[in-house]
Amino acid sequence: MLRVSDRLDRIKPSPSSMAGQRARELRAAGRDIVGLTSGEPDFDTPDHIKEAASRALVEGKTKYTDVAGTPQLREAVVEKFRRDNDLDYKSSEIIVGTGGKQVIFNALLATVQSGDEVIVPTPYWVSYPDIVLLADGTPVFVPCAAENGFKLRPEDLERAITPRTRWLVMNAPNNPSGAAYSWDEMRALTDVLMRHPHVWIMTDDIYEHILYDKRAFFTPAQVEPGLKERTLTINGVSKSYAMTGWRIGYGAGPAELIKPMVKLQSQSTSNPSSVAQAGALEALCGPQEFIAERTAEFQGRRDAIVPRLNAIPGLTCHLPDGAFYLFPSCERLLGMKTPSGKCLESSDDFVLYLLDTEGLAVLQGTAYGVPPYFRISFATSMRILDEGCTRLARACAALSP
Numbered sequence: 001m002l003r004v005s006d007r008l009d010r011i012k013p014s015p016s017s018m019a020g021q022r023a024r025e026l027r028a029a030g031r032d033i034v035g036l037t038s039g040e041p042d043f044d045t046p047d048h049i050k051e052a053a054s055r056a057l058v059e060g061k062t063k064y065t066d067v068a069g070t071p072q073l074r075e076a077v078v079e080k081f082r083r084d085n086d087l088d089y090k091s092s093e094i095i096v097g098t099g100g101k102q103v104i105f106n107a108l109l110a111t112v113q114s115g116d117e118v119i120v121p122t123p124y125w126v127s128y129p130d131i132v133l134l135a136d137g138t139p140v141f142v143p144c145a146a147e148n149g150f151k152l153r154p155e156d157l158e159r160a161i162t163p164r165t166r167w168l169v170m171n172a173p174n175n176p177s178g179a180a181y182s183w184d185e186m187r188a189l190t191d192v193l194m195r196h197p198h199v200w201i202m203t204d205d206i207y208e209h210i211l212y213d214k215r216a217f218f219t220p221a222q223v224e225p226g227l228k229e230r231t232l233t234i235n236g237v238s239k240s241y242a243m244t245g246w247r248i249g250y251g252a253g254p255a256e257l258i259k260p261m262v263k264l265q266s267q268s269t270s271n272p273s274s275v276a277q278a279g280a281l282e283a284l285c286g287p288q289e290f291i292a293e294r295t296a297e298f299q300g301r302r303d304a305i306v307p308r309l310n311a312i313p314g315l316t317c318h319l320p321d322g323a324f325y326l327f328p329s330c331e332r333l334l335g336m337k338t339p340s341g342k343c344l345e346s347s348d349d350f351v352l353y354l355l356d357t358e359g360l361a362v363l364q365g366t367a368y369g370v371p372p373y374f375r376i377s378f379a380t381s382m383r384i385l386d387e388g389c390t391r392l393a394r395a396c397a398a399l400s401p
């Protein structure tokens, strides 16, 4: 019998990927499923990006590239950081990977070892703790309360730092809460980090451009240049440019960090797809206006749906600052009974109940480290969101004390 390694036994399959697969299977079995689990824009990749990739194919750009990405794409990334974030990097300080996920994976695998702690504010994107565990590290969770807009408080960060802390993982706008930081809020966190020079900062800025209500985006090394020498700034084309399937993400940091990450990538996947890199180059250098148009569409959906959720007795939903998720609490429904007599003990039970009775697929808060919540993606049409709200309201109304 095959023996799976202890390393693999420590982790679980990505809950969001599994939920998507489950919804597809139920649909294939003939169930009428409304899926609100998707972590990708429902828009298509813009034509000018597709055309650039087609041209790359015709021109024979189909061979291995530099492991860290083509010089042209790394230059475009340098320019992107200069243009959008006021950050000055050299091309040798950039790595392009197969999605932002691989960049995170490379950084943690290259630097974390047994006994090292990695601070992960909750709620968190599903993959951070598991990648830390795979790297033999210990995730240290710091709760970010709903009352504080799910934002990390400087005093909680300070308390979580120990001599064993290697990294703080930041993600704003946040998946799943949508929380984003103002300059002053970010400054309060960077002030703490300046007092702890052994802590490195990994900032996952993948939702940078999906910000609402005219908010401006700030990244830690921009707010406190004194942190740049120990910050890895991660971004990618998946969310802003609707290119999730292309698998291109990138990171910028000091060469002493980027070099071992490139070494690891050279022994795993080598360069990301050459054709996808050509598409990403056009994404970063071509027209950017469509991003604001699409973000306005997301904001319209957010504004239409949040009041509907808050009108459902038992649910409470805050207004996210960015990204395309809602993260309502179902705490007041726990302890209630379903029509078949089952008591809802957790958001896992609630999510299963929604799927079984209404064919409504959402994600349970436990996947994000915050049990009495669930995640709804609004990266889908208003028609589907309408139907989702109707089903959710019906399921909640059918519960009894």
Ligand SMILES: Cc1ncc(COP(=O)(O)O)c(C=O)c1O
Pocket (backbone or CB within 6 Å): 039, 098, 099, 100, 101, 102, 125, 171, 174, 175, 204, 206, 236, 237, 238, 244, 247, 248, 249
């Ligand atoms: C916070 C966050 N980081 C990273 C990723 C992964 O992005 P990529 O497609 O670039 O690997 C996701 C995708 O859902 C995400 O939500």
